[in-house]
Amino acid sequence: MSRALKYDIPGPDWRITPEEIKEKGLRESFSRSSEEHVSLVVDLGFGRGEFLLALVQQDPDTLFLGVEYSFKRVLKMARLLARSGLTRILLCDATAEAVVGACLPDASVREFYVNFPDPWPKKRHHRRRMLQSAFVAQIVRCLETSGVFNVATDHRGYAEWIDEVLSREPGLENLYAPDGWRDSVEGRPTTSYELEWRAEGRSFHFFRYRRQVGVEGPVSARDRAAELDSQPS
Numbered sequence: 602m603s604r605a606l607k608y609d610i611p612g613p614d615w616r617i618t619p620e621e622i623k624e625k626g627l628r629e630s631f632s633r634s635s636e637e638h639v640s641l642v643v644d645l646g647f648g649r650g651e652f653l654l655a656l657v658q659q660d661p662d663t664l665f666l667g668v669e670y671s672f673k674r675v676l677k678m679a680r681l682l683a684r685s686g687l688t689r690i691l692l693c694d695a696t697a698e699a700v701v702g703a704c705l706p707d708a709s710v711r712e713f714y715v716n717f718p719d720p721w722p723k724k725r726h727h728r729r730r731m732l733q734s735a736f737v738a739q740i741v742r743c744l745e746t747s748g749v750f751n752v753a754t755d756h757r758g759y760a761e762w763i764d765e766v767l768s769r770e771p772g773l774e775n776l777y778a779p780d781g782w783r784d785s786v787e788g789r790p791t792t793s794y795e796l797e798w799r800a801e802g803r804s805f806h807f808f809r810y811r812r813q814v815g816v817e818g819p820v821s822a823r824d825r826a827a828e829l830d831s832q833p834s
């Protein structure tokens with residue numbers, strides 16, 4: 602029998618809606634902590650939140666935004682954070698596409714993570730994959746100069762797709778070149794998904810790309826994102 606969901610937040614509630622971010626502005630949404638912490642890291646589709654929590658605990662000088670479209674997962678993470686005493690983190694219950702596309706200003710993010718996005722293995726479902734050219738162009742628009750985009754997947758077919766989408770993006774430089782990806786990354790926090798899958802003997806694909814300096818400024822990246830958005834997928 603599944604346990605009943607607890608809706609009360611036992612402390613500060615760090616959830617925020619995309620509308621609130623748009624209204625207040627990203628920096629202002631973090632209120633007092635934004636003055637002391639200069640850079641922002643965003644985890645898209647944070648799931649159970651272990652990776653995001655490990656990042657926040659490792660890096661006391663940074664602000665964090667977690668985006669996840671499962672209401673239940675956001676609620677559980679908000680309950681956990683309320684008890685943690687952490688204040689440099691906000692959770693947004695929305696799609697990654699909506700937040701990246703409409704809430705994050707140009708050149709505002711130091712690092713993005715997309716860990717183990719749903720692979721949608723059937724060909725007819727590939728259009729549902731998060732890593733699409735238009736979305737990646739939006740990521741580039743939001744990255745600071747030399748900001749970094751990290752992606753991880755355990756699915757070989759999706760890894761090949763991601764490799765193609767990322768290597769085609771002129772605003773990004775592959776930090777693992779000449780390899781497309783690595784199968785492990787030293788010092789990276791592990792998630793419960795990852796531990797389960799490693800135990801099953803699955804292989805891993807980690808991507809790390811940096812925003813190319815001098816190739817696409819925020820304005821041209823925005824124009825490119827708009828241009829890709831207007832193309833049929």
Ligand SMILES: C[S@@+](CC[C@H](N)C(=O)[O-])C[C@H]1O[C@@H](n2cnc3c(N)ncnc32)[C@H](O)[C@@H]1O
Nearest residue numbers: 646647648669670671696697716717719792794
């Ligand atoms: C396989 S889980 C991985 C979770 C976590 N990143 C990890 O590594 O443990 C994929 C997560 O992405 C979320 N998700 C899928 N598509 C999303 C989207 N478009 N926007 C936000 N979250 C999404 C799902 O709800 C799920 O929690």
